Amino acid sequence: MTAFLTRTRGRKRLHWTDWMAYAYLTLGVLLMFGPVLWLVLSSFKTERELQNYPPRLLPYVQKMETVPGYDKPLPIYKVTAGPLAGQEVAQIRRIGLISQVVKPSDPKTVLKVPFKDRKAVEHVALATSNYSKLFERFNFFRFFYNSTFITVMATLITLLVNSMAAFALSKYQFRGRGLVMALIIGTLMIPPTVVLVPLFLIVRDFGMIDSLWGVIIPGAATPTGVFLLRQYMLTIPDEILDAARMDKASEWKIYWRIILPLSAPAIAVLAILSIMWRWNDFLWPLIALQKQENFTLQLALNSFRGEFTTDWASLLAMTVLTLVPIVVVFAFLQKYIATGIASTGGK
Amino acid sequence: MLSLITPLMQIIEWPMRALQRILGPRKLAWVFLLPNLFLFGFFTFLPVILNFFYATTGSDHILLEDRPYVGMRNFDELMNCTSYLDPNSCQIDLFWRAVHNTLWFIVLQVGFMVFFSMTTALILNRKIRARGFFRAVFFFPVLLSPVVVALVWKWILQDQGALNAVLDHFGLQTVNWMLSPTWAFAWSVFISVWFHMGFYTLILLAGLQSIPRDVYEAAAMDAASPWRVFRKITLPLLMPTMVVVLVLSLIKGVQTFDEVYAFTGGGPGSATTLVIQFIYQNGFAGAPRLFGLASAASILVAIVLIALTAVQLWITRRNANG
Structure with a gap:
């Protein structure tokens, strides 16, 4: 072995x-x-467990039992000292240093146990209370919807607009093509981080500040996308196009009936990249979205993080729900994502 | 999805057919380019031009016609320092603090990142079991969002967090990491390396795997020591990839904002405020909105970035030409 x-x-x-x-x-x-x-x-830990220090590795849940005569399930404790030592009791209430308890087998007799002489009976279990509270306390679905809407619409527009441009740049000879290519290389040099102020003005003039479209539209055309698709489309033989033209197919039909399906692998890579960029996008949404109802998941997460006190119970649950979609996508498409990112230099 | 796209494409087909009849198939290329050029024009090139107008005008109005021309005053204010080495001697001390922070951040982050991604790539390039799994493990954080990365580490580093519990367990002194300027900065560098390392590992690994096998076989014939093989074969042949990694990580390092801002908010004090955060705060978060100052600062950042990108393009082109 x-x-x-x-x-x-x-x-x-x-x-x-x-x-x-x-x-x-x-x-x-x-x-x-x-x-x-x-x-x-x-x-998956209860709010009380989260405040325990030192923290324990696994999430524990206290054993609860329904005792006849009491509406709610009562927490179970094990008594560690005194006449009841070793027995499991259900706590009714705690007054100062004394716990009022009953034995589940004998719910009528109320007993008193010093608070320090009892220990909670716990077992490893996933507490979902943080998640349910998250849905009650915050408009989680709204943030989730905003993020999803931005990701899906932006990716569709990015694919359409960039593939059209890539088609024109790879399959047509026309005057000014070199200039257009140079311009697109130029945009590679201008990351959005250095044009935030004027971009804000322009998006505002289009009436898109504090609207999801204000996040979707400005980044829809990406030089990376145009290059990626153009390189791939250059490998498609022109003879196919000529044959289609003989059959009186219009240029638009050639684009979406022939070029698009044949470029599917490159389009898939760009789609994955775009989904990742959009889902994880932070700085521009932070500037463009101001009302809380328009927040994406990332903005909501950021706004709930205080400097000194933080509602960790909800925040942890929300963080997990934010990273789940990407992890799922990653699990299925790991290989494509890796090659896609490596071949384009990230962004 | 497809059932939705097909009718859409068919609807667009009618005007496109008409346009083709008017313009002819050759000029139709411009129609295909139009949406892209429109977006680039309005959301990339126009902002670049307007940025200069903002940088040379004052006041807190967003509309350009309301802003008085002030010439180079914004730049003068930013650059007004008795000594560039001491942010306290500057008129806009926060800007220079941010510049200093950013420089330190880049030096440390790029240094550690190149070192660790190189080590990881070299190890992953060995004959090891489950290589795909290990590669995926190191790559995994790249996919997370900056805010998630920040919160994951904040949860570990908080005062009553897992790290302090471990230190406590071994009887070591606990630290309130987020409240100490030095530690907050050090952890910012750390999480940034943790976050982006996998990406550079992947690029370096691809570089390592493109080194022809027969070079190594020839070295084995000559019974060259592993260290010698590394120094005389691997390192020189990997150099082009290394340079790409270096320049790319520099370009991204200058633009770091997301994960550090979500992690520390720039604090404690201004210990982790980076240049992009300075721009964001002056233009969008602070209460007089100093658009001019933010624009001037972003032009200074852009100059650095354009120089770095030019180097990158030059290198990629040289590599591509062999």
């Missing part, structure tokens, strides 16, 4: 550098996954 585990391709035994490599990678797994896993685990 050990021989099987320590076998490497090509070599007989593990060299000490192999051990170092695996140690580094294991540490990497802990450091990369650990924090996120810790957040997810924490989000």
